[in-house]
Amino acid sequence: MERLEFPVIENFSPEVPIEIYSLDKPIKVVATVDTGSEGFLQVPLAVGIKANLRLFGTRYWVMADGRKVKKVECIGKIRFAGKDLIGIISLSETSEDCLLGMQFLK
Numbered sequence: 001m002e003r004l005e006f007p008v009i010e011n012f013s014p015e016v017p018i019e020i021y022s023l024d025k026p027i028k029v030v031a032t033v034d035t036g037s038e039g040f041l042q043v044p045l046a047v048g049i050k051a052n053l054r055l056f057g058t059r060y061w062v063m064a065d066g067r068k069v070k071k072v073e074c075i076g077k078i079r080f081a082g083k084d085l086i087g088i089i090s091l092s093e094t095s096e097d098c099l100l101g102m103q104f105l106k
Helices: 045-050
Strands: 015-021 027-033 041-044 054-062 068-080 083-092
Touching (some): 015 041, 027 041, 041 045, 054 083
Parallel strands (some): 041 083
Antiparallel strands (some): 015 027, 054 068, 068 083
8 A cells, every 4th residue: 555645734634635626627725634524525615616516505514612604515526646536525615724524534
């Protein structure tokens, strides 16, 4: 198995390069692995628009502080380490971070 190495940011989370696909050309982003997130991938709304992601629905997410936040969700494909993965990508109106969650890690 190939060993992958990525830089680690201040909170000890690795940052990994991924590509987000929809119907258009893929866009490249750097995402932080967030083991506190149950989701697949969260990106800023502007990134979702740029990637031309297609709306799937909305869902309420419970944040770490207990707040419930409604997020738009899309189905999308990402490429990581040469593998294509399909999952639900949530769009954030309040965060500028791309976050890979536990569904990605599974």
